[in-house]
Amino acid sequence: MKWFFIALLSLGMSSGVFASSSSTAKCPSDSFAEFVKAFSSEREIQKAFVVSPVKHVHVTADGKIPKVVEQSLSAIAADELNVLLPENAISLNLKIEIELPNRVIVRDEKGHFLKIFVFKHDHCWALKRVEDWTLDAVMDEITQSEKLAPGELELKKGVIFDRLVNKASAESGIYLYAAVLDSYLDGARKGSAQAAVAAAGISLSGMAPRLDNDEILSLLIQAYNSIPDVAVSLAQFYCDQGDYEVRRACVDPQKSIATLEGAVMRGSTRALIRLGEVYESDAVVPSDLPRALACYREAQKTMPQLVARKVDQLVARGVLDNSIQCIKAGSL
Template sequence: MKWFSIALLSLGMNTGAFASSPSDAQCPSSNFADFVKAFSSEPEVQKAFIASPVKQVHVIADGNIPKVVERSLKELATDELKVLLSENAAKSNLTIEINLPNRVIVRDQTGQFLKVFVFKHGDCWVLNRVEDWSLEAAMDEVARSEEPELSERELKKGVIFDRLVNKASPESGVYLYAAALDSYLDGARKGSAQAAFAAAGISLSGQAPRLENSRILQLLIQASERIPDAGLTLADFYCDEGEYDENHGCINPKQSMATLERAASQGSTNARIRLGEVYEMGTVVPADLPRAMACYREAQKSDLESGTSAVDRLATQGVVSDDSIQCIKAGSFR
């Protein structure tokens, strides 16, 4: 995907002491991908081309709140680098991605494992930072006190990844958003409507990778079955398929209206207000101001402020309330 290959040439090149290296150690390659291949498989190259001190970032549990800890180490534990070897990564269902100009990302597809290895270049490439964003240990600590359901654990993990973006560099933040999406998707597979809604939302936002439209549709349908307000997002998606272009009309107006009506019938006041807006503006179906008034009046019963404001706006246009007209029942799209 394009978002995986963005070249971030302005990456900080802060200086730091190199690890003492054998006098005969030679740089395997000035090409980053070739260097990483040698670095991952040859222990002597690793010893020669790791900065000292080397920065290490990891996440711990601080009560119920994961906390980012950064420290400087004279040397890395050998185990830290094992995942860079393709055979080891494959055994753990991990993927290795080289992100130019200077990062190697090792991750899985469920949000359980995420490490970022950051190199800098002088006479040769040198590993100077290891970021371990994996949350499983921290989540285990949280689970001991909260005992969330499995699907809700994945939802919470996705939320934490999303929040941790503020603690990461923009270059690493891209992968935290991806891990959040993976966590939400895992939660959705395990039955969480909230996780399904969050997965669709973060994908449509552009922060995380864009899922196929068919997958987004599945997620929004799953979410809307238990979260009435998710029906609003689903109704919008039926109209624009996530492409926010005001110049084209609604792609599937019947499905969009049926979804809004169903959400309103499930108790969503926001859906009733949206129905009123649709009938008022005529953007999905032909404008019908008396029907819009009926929808706003129904919304007024549970949201006095928004409903009253909309009712008053139509009243100033000469629209009169008519008790014989209902927001949903007459002319239903369902």
Template sequence: MTTNKYIMKWFSIALLSLGMSSGAYASSPNATQCPSSDFVEFVKAFSSEPEIQKAFIAPSVKHVHVTADGKIPKVVERSLNAIDADELKVLLPENAAAANLIIQIKVPNRVIVRDEAGHFLKIFVFKRGGCWVLNRVEDWTLDAVMNEITQSEKLTPGELELKKGVIFDRLVNKASPDSGIYLYAAALDSYLDGARKGSPKAAIAAAGISLSGQAPRLENSKILELFIQASNNIPDAGLALSMFYCDEGNYDNERPCINPEKSMVALESAAQRGSINALVRLGEVYETGAVVPSDPPRAMACYQEAQRKDPESSTPSVERLATQGVVRNPSIQCIKVGSL
């Protein structure tokens, strides 16, 4: 009997050392029981019942948020002995819906609360023991930080959202891989918000991060819309538009250009509006026959026109064609007359 008492005593000490003897793990008959072994069901109970919240919050919770250090966003992590009940209210579906927020429960241990415009992003991380316990809250919401960083700047419509998207993108390096994917999504949402407000740079940023595979993939029709919006103001965006007409973002699949006519129109328009990169690309297109039939003399005309505007841009291409016997024909222009 004495031996059993010693065993129980040391067993209790072992549990204490592992942090497993608190009410959060329901170690005594009077402790709150784990509401469910299924994480989704656990979250539903946790979000709606204050007593369960009290029982299943770790004694020390890691809290992450972003502040402004001058013009630079800074990630601050600290340990808290308590979490404000108001911070947990967003986990209740009706509260989230009222604030136009989306709740995403990600097995095995995360709850993401976010909007679709990059204004709100919180991640609640649980640790599994005998039950789940909330041990980390990440608040990546940037609106207050952006107000402080840009308070002395005169911003054009959509530029604030563009800057916020860039910051979300950079903050990925400060987050875990599991959280980083939601920062990329918030960056995309911010860029899209900036595009809606008229920023062509935000439009091309949204298309780019979506095609990169880092953020969620938008529908092709939406990506096309973004590239067109951007190309109306940024000549080089016409180059991206031209390439998207050909491959629709499937870079790994070598296949004929899907829409060569629209691709060439976008490329020539970009070149006429001053894009040297578009001129070089036209040279490549005519040299290789990748979009239209091969036309080396016209390729030479494109390369030389680019060379006149920027000597370093295509000199090697001009020299390469010259060694192949291609000569400049003054009667041939890079962009055919009346092609646009």
């Protein structure tokens, strides 16, 4: 991430190393938030309150595969700590979050930068672990020979962040999931429909921060305009507004059905199957089994393995489609 290190140099920051001498130094505060404030701004406190050895985690590229490397260092480079100073973070468009009881998170909101500083407390607080999850340099190496469409790099980065969650602690994983969402959102802003649907999905999953409904709807519509199969997710969202735990009538059945029908007209077999399920279930509109069978029979032409059983079950119940069409005449 060359721009970041150039910015640090422009601020005249030291590239020295700090080792711990905390046993003789006076503790600035027993309050973690107050300690972090002093630790961020005073070099002598930084020198005194870093344990040795200190754990350092970062991500490298092993060919096309990201690899998490953990090292035990006798000392830590001073410039690792520069981003903890608020004015430095602000100048680099980073935000600092103090997470009790013992973590400081420094990150941006586009998935470009993520560092987590973990402290321990004995007679005072001391930095014991630095986790650098920043992926820009890794992505440059992994994708160097690829021609990527706008937003695809950010989509790939989000996928890698998602995979790295399994390599992190539960406490750090929360912020990796936030980086997943931030990367997908950045990809969506750059025009990737896949990134848009991925952003909506990770937000609705509960693993990443929950976007507001208007933003989720906008993401799903963006994706649907390019990927007809997204109609299944968009139609569901029109019904439940992302609230899966509460059983209730569909909030907007008209838009839900219209979305599925529009996708069917654009060639989506998955939307066709979902339309059949809607007419069979009585959950969105009143049950219409002949129409459900017509939808399944139409889908059977392209995805027989997915609907053969559904067709057989309705036929066994005596349902006949006759001349009924899946999509009602004049509905679009």
